[in-house]
Amino acid sequence: MLKKKPIIMDVDTGVDDTLALLLVAAADTLELKAITTVFGNCSLETTTENTLKICELLGLDVPVAAGAYRPVIDPPIDYSVAPMVDIHGRDGLGNVGNRLPAPTKQAEKMAAADLMAKAIKESEEKVTIVATAPLTNIATFLLAYPDLHEKVECIALMGGAAFGGNMGFSVEANIGHDPDAAKIVFMSDVPKYMFSLDATMGCFITDDERQAIADNGGKTGEFLKDCMQQYSDIYKALGGLPGAVLHDSLPVAWLLDESVVEFKHCYVDVELKGVKTRGCTVTDLVGYTGKSANTYVSMKADREKLINMHIEAAKKFN
């Protein structure tokens, strides 16, 4: 039997986190050790509750620990006015989260960084950390457990952009919500794969494909389809795209099939001082900084392959 790849997920569930978890739940080649939650798409309270609900929906029986409720330095986000509500819904699950039963399990009574450390220590193999949220928990773990860096296979993070942004003109939301944490992560010696907007913006799901998830995935598929509705509508209206963009699925899809993504290996640093560029992942594709490459940056993704993975994954829940 194929050896399973041990992973930890750090999430802010979130519509696209949910779809990423779908891929994880259906994967034969991944062994999910733990999930940690963080503020981001919604408040920590909501992302944690959502994560527990989605785990039960998808049959993921793993420990979940709640991490940071706010960025390391920037002030906490006021979710009563944050624009993420318009994207992920008031409940973070496209306003259909109330269709899921309240979670029966609770989050572990331990710090997110401690749960990560525990999972990594218990694993024989090096562990891959998939982060689809602001990097606050990851930064905390890296600072708190310097001895465990070498047991991290890599950090596969959804965030950043060589060009463009979705929070500011040149700022991506996961990085923009905690630039200082991101700086700590990019400064670290752990191998990094940045699944940036350069590739993820191409990963939209059309209405037909969304329907295919419903048609193939039974009640779970139906829920996922509806969960993406508002998210899809806003991408159509504001982004002029054919549907919702499944940013967070890309790192998981890459763990399942490396051919889904094309990378450039280059130096990435996080701008902290710019007034409106704070949180920009400065990606030195040409080599101006003279610094050695520290990150694999996704430049292109195979959209159809990625979407098909979701449809195939949904079949397992029929």
Next chain:
Amino acid sequence: MIKRPLIIDCDPGIDDAECLMMVQGSGQFDIRGITAVHGNVPLELTSKNALFLSKLYGMDCPVYKGAKEALIQRLTRAEYVHGSNGLIGFEYELPEDAEFAEGHAWDFIWEEAVKQNGELEILAIGPLTNLAIAVMKYPELPKLIKNLVIMGGSAGSGNFGVYSEYNIAQDPHACEIVLQAGFPNFTMVDWNACHMVHLTEEEWKPLLNLPETNKFAALAKRMLEFEVVNKAKLREEGTNIFPTGDDHYTCDPTAAAVLIDPEIAQYVEKYAFCDCVGEMTRGQTVIDWLGFAPLKNIKLPVAMDREKFVEMYFKCVKSYDREDC
């Protein structure tokens, strides 16, 4: 044909020399004056070069000195591209009657804008310091400018920093002032756009053998020979930031081409600001790709017709064959 009244704000600079060649060679413009600014080399040299070029190309226009330094920032110069005198060491003597016009660049720009009553166009191909001072002193200026074309900024990678282009990096504050000043028709020919046109080796080789009577001949020869040597050196050092091969890439003439015939490019209208304080993004012209901002302030070329550029370039070069031009 009524010629289009134009002011050229420049920092010659070898590609400025090519750009001026095209603007004058196109025969379309009533060049009201040239304003020199610090940039590729210090103002003493850029202004002297501008004066020389105006005489070389037979532009019968005043040449003004502008700002010596950026509004706030102090940086080093690009001598590695433009040589020590800005014209890659091309030696010349100013004609005896050559002298600078009295007054400041920014006052001249304003007075001419008023005089032309809404018809004046500006081509700015250096740091935007002169224009920024003009806007600060005369806030009504933008409304009087029919068309502003600049070479500067980048919507993608830079040539000075990761994201910053040289002209803008020299004076980011000036760029931000000009971007937000409300010029109604503002085309930003950025570093990306400049990569969309070039002359292939086959195309530029004939420039080495222009008839001696052609007023651009000596300068073209010097420029291209220097470029070959320079590229070899940069390649050896592994610091070549130009696209591969022996093609002749050049910045400011791209802006000239857009000014001469806007139809050479396809554009998107976007809002942009210039970051002035970032540790790594300072001097970046940050583009609002998704449309967060409620307004647009620039037209950005996103595709250029290379064949048309080559044709235009050589038509302009040829105009200097005539003895009487």
